[in-house]
Amino acid sequence: MKKTIGFIGSGNMGGAIIGGLVGSALVAPNQVIVSSQDNESLKALKEQHSIRIAADNRQVAAESDILFLAVKPNIYNVVIDEIKTAIKENVVVVTIAAGKSxxxxxxxxxxxxxxxxxxxxxxxxxxxxxxxxxxxxVVNVAELTDVKNIFDSFGRSEMVAEYMMDAVTGVSGSSPALVFMFIESLADGAVRGGMPRQQAYKFAAQAVLGSAKMVLETGKHPGELKDMVCSPGGTTIEAVAELEKNGFRSAVISAVQTTIEKSIAMSKPKEN
Ligand SMILES: NC(=O)C1=CN([C@@H]2O[C@H](COP(=O)(O)OP(=O)(O)OC[C@H]3O[C@@H](n4cnc5c(N)ncnc54)[C@H](OP(=O)(O)O)[C@@H]3O)[C@@H](O)[C@H]2O)C=CC1
Ligand SMILES: O=C(O)[C@@H]1CCC=N1
Incomplete structure (x- = not known):
């Protein structure tokens, strides 16, 4: 891709996208330009990925063909007001904010x-x-393909109708936090059983990684894959019964529902 990809904001998500994008070799590091309020993270990104650091947000806006806004939702209006007279005529603006339509x-x-x-x-x-x-x-097919290629360069992406974006926020945007909690809990259980902590994280994380791959690669229903682990009268069904007793599935469904509700609430107009 020959385009200049700009980022305003270099925090958790901006930094992750930049790291994934540069690592994928879809673009050369000097095609990526970033600005942020946070000089420390800019310095670290430059050292790690040799990308270009801009003097300010307007420079990024002026140079970018595809411009990622990677600041917190409550900073969007301030940033857009700052850059709206600096952007290129045909720029594609990419918003990654929860609850911004x-x-x-x-x-x-x-x-x-x-x-x-x-x-x-x-x-x-x-x-x-x-x-x-x-x-x-007004985004044409070629432009959309370029943006999708960027997201595909560091994982998977899918086009969805806009009304589904709140559900996407819950099921994949926010859910890594829940999965990290799950891994931490699995490891705590193993530590309780005598395993050293670092080793427990490795075992727990690899089990989650492998299980996720089985869902994606076998195409089997997650319930069927669960049944394959549960030997009659064995160890696993004890754990399944314990989680059911404690409302595990219901807790997860409610947790995802709360992210959806919050995402909807965040899209209600407020001034800043
Ligand atoms: N974190 C996640 O897992 C995900 C986040 N998102 C979305 O990504 C966006 C960014 O979130 P996240 O990366 O977590 O947030 P962070 O707070 O980690 O990053 C925001 C970055 O923007 C910088 N910043 C703040 N104000 C300005 C400004 N006026 N001009 C330029 N840069 C500025 C911050 O600097 P400083 O730290 O100095 O304030 C920081 O580097 C949000 O809109 C969020 O909804 C979407 C999906 C997942
Ligand atoms: O917590 C948030 O609001 C952002 C959006 C999805 C993940 N993190």
Whole structure:
């Protein structure tokens, strides 16, 4: 890809996308330009990935063909107000903010800019991201393909209707936090059984990684894969019964539902 890819914001998600993108070799490091308020993270990104650091947000806006807004949702309006007179005529703006709709972004720019709305996740950093994507009608097929290729370069992505973006936020945007809690809990259980902690994290994480791969690669229903682990009268069914007793599935469903509700609440208009 010959385009310049810009990032405003170099925090957890911006940093993960930059790391994944540069690692994938889809673009050369000097095609990536970043600005942020956080000089420490900019320095670290430059040292690690040899990308270009801009003097300010307007420089990134002026040079980018594809411009990622990777700041917190409550900073979007400030950043858009700052850059809206600096962007290139045909720039594709990519928003990754929870609860920011395509029309929120268009309205703030005050004109029909090309906008792609994406919900990625931090596993992008290790090439295993999952991203839901939608776009407004002025983004053409070639532009959308370029943006999708960026997300595909560090994992998987799928086009979804915009109304599904709140569910995407729950099931893959936020869910890594829940999975990390699950891994931590599995490891705590193993530590309780006498395993050294670092070793327990490795065993737990590899079990989760392998289980996820089985879902993706066998195409079998997760319930069938669970049944394959549960020997009659064995150890696993004891754990399954214990989790059911404690409302595990219901707790996870409610947790995802709360992220969806929060994402919807965040999209309600507020001034800043
Ligand atoms: N974290 C995640 O897992 C995911 C996050 N997202 C979305 O990504 C976006 C960023 O989240 P996340 O990376 O976690 O947040 P972070 O706070 O980690 O990163 C935001 C970055 O923007 C910088 N920043 C703040 N104000 C400005 C400004 N005016 N101009 C330029 N840079 C600025 C921050 O600097 P400083 O730290 O100095 O304030 C920081 O580097 C959010 O909109 C979020 O909804 C989407 C999917 C997953
Ligand atoms: O917690 C958040 O709001 C962001 C969006 C999805 C993951 N992190």
């Amino acid at each position: 395509l029309s929120d972004i268009e309205e703030r720019f005050g004109r029909k800019v090309k906008v792609v709305r994406a919900m990625p996740n931090t596993p992008a950093l290790v090439g295993e991201g999952m991203t839901g994507i939608c776009a407004n009608e």
